[in-house]
Amino acid sequence: MSDSVLVVDGLTVYRENHLAVQNVSFAVPAGTDAALVGPNGAGKSTLIQAVLGILPRQSGEVVVLGHSLSPKGDLPVAVRQHIAYLPQNFLFDRRIPITVSELVGLGWDRVGLQLPWVGRRARHHAVRQALAQVDAWHLREQLVSGLSGGETKRVLLAYCLVRPRRLLILDEAPAGLDARSESDFYQLLYQLKKEQGWAILQISHDLDMVRRSCDRVLCLNRTLRCQGVPGHALTPENLSLAYGSEFVRYHHSC
Numbered sequence: 143m144s145d146s147v148l149v150v151d152g153l154t155v156y157r158e159n160h161l162a163v164q165n166v167s168f169a170v171p172a173g174t175d176a177a178l179v180g181p182n183g184a185g186k187s188t189l190i191q192a193v194l195g196i197l198p199r200q201s202g203e204v205v206v207l208g209h210s211l212s213p214k215g216d217l218p219v220a221v222r223q224h225i226a227y228l229p230q231n232f233l234f235d236r237r238i239p240i241t242v243s244e245l246v247g248l249g250w251d252r253v254g255l256q257l258p259w260v261g262r263r264a265r266h267h268a269v270r271q272a273l274a275q276v277d278a279w280h281l282r283e284q285l286v287s288g289l290s291g292g293e294t295k296r297v298l299l300a301y302c303l304v305r306p307r308r309l310l311i312l313d314e315a316p317a318g319l320d321a322r323s324e325s326d327f328y329q330l331l332y333q334l335k336k337e338q339g340w341a342i343l344q345i346s347h348d349l350d351m352v353r354r355s356c357d358r359v360l361c362l363n364r365t366l367r368c369q370g371v372p373g374h375a376l377t378p379e380n381l382s383l384a385y386g387s388e389f390v391r392y393h394h395s396c
């Protein structure tokens with residue numbers, strides 16, 4: 143697909159000796175989002191970490207903006223800077239005295255040598271805008287160590303938004319957000335893809351949300367059990383292939 147931001151072809155990944163992801167292929171075009179669904183342990187986090195080059199892959203190809211991920215998981219810096227990733231858990235040494243605006247500012251900085259006084263105003267503006275987008279500007283002077291779980295999520299999302307990106311990868315991003323923040327969060331994702339053409343790949347356990355708002359769904363249980371538009375892909379037969387027949391019986395009786 144020529145307009146695809148991300149193309150994954152025949153991806154196979156082992157966790158130690160365990161085959162976690164087997165021969166998975168899909169593409170995410172610009173201006174669309176794809177939800178990765180499947181039961182616990184299905185290989186969803188493994189898949190996205192291999193796509194990001196954090197975990198090594200056994201075989202298969204990952205192409206981002208036309209550039210292949212090297213066998214060691216490297217991409218050209220200019221391509222890497224177009225990717226934002228929000229992990230499931232943010233492991234952070236809480237003794238580090240860094241404020242919210244300092245953390246978000248790190249997302250704006252370019253990799254490599256730079257003069258500290260160049261672009262200060264643009265940096266400040268970008269940080270302010272990103273924090274305002276996630277309703278967290280009031281937290282700017284607070285230490286990251288003192289934030290609640292939901293506030294931390296919003297600040298990390300600002301870190302992803304602080305510069306224009308082409309690909310956003312989210313691992314259960316709304317977990318920990320309250321109902322209003324979650325709704326704002328999905329509204330923001332919608333704007334990023336529709337107005338700025340971002341491609342979004344997100345792991346989700348919320349099948350109702352996926353049905354309502356995602357362009358495509360990838361149903362994983364080690365291999366891809368189905369993929370397509372949610373209305374076609376999330377049939378009881380396909381869900382039972384991914385989750386087992388008990389799940390479907392329960393889901394339909396609710």
Ligand SMILES: Nc1ncnc2c1ncn2[C@@H]1O[C@H](COP(=O)(O)OP(=O)(O)OP(=O)(O)O)[C@@H](O)[C@H]1O
Pocket residue numbers: 157158160162180181182183184185186187188189
């Ligand atoms: N660090 C690890 N070392 C070895 N095996 C692992 C490791 N992390 C995960 N696994 C195994 O890899 C498989 C896939 O795990 P993964 O975390 O990718 O699943 P998931 O679909 O993201 O699950 P969940 O929905 O629970 O987050 C599981 O069998 C899991 O036990």
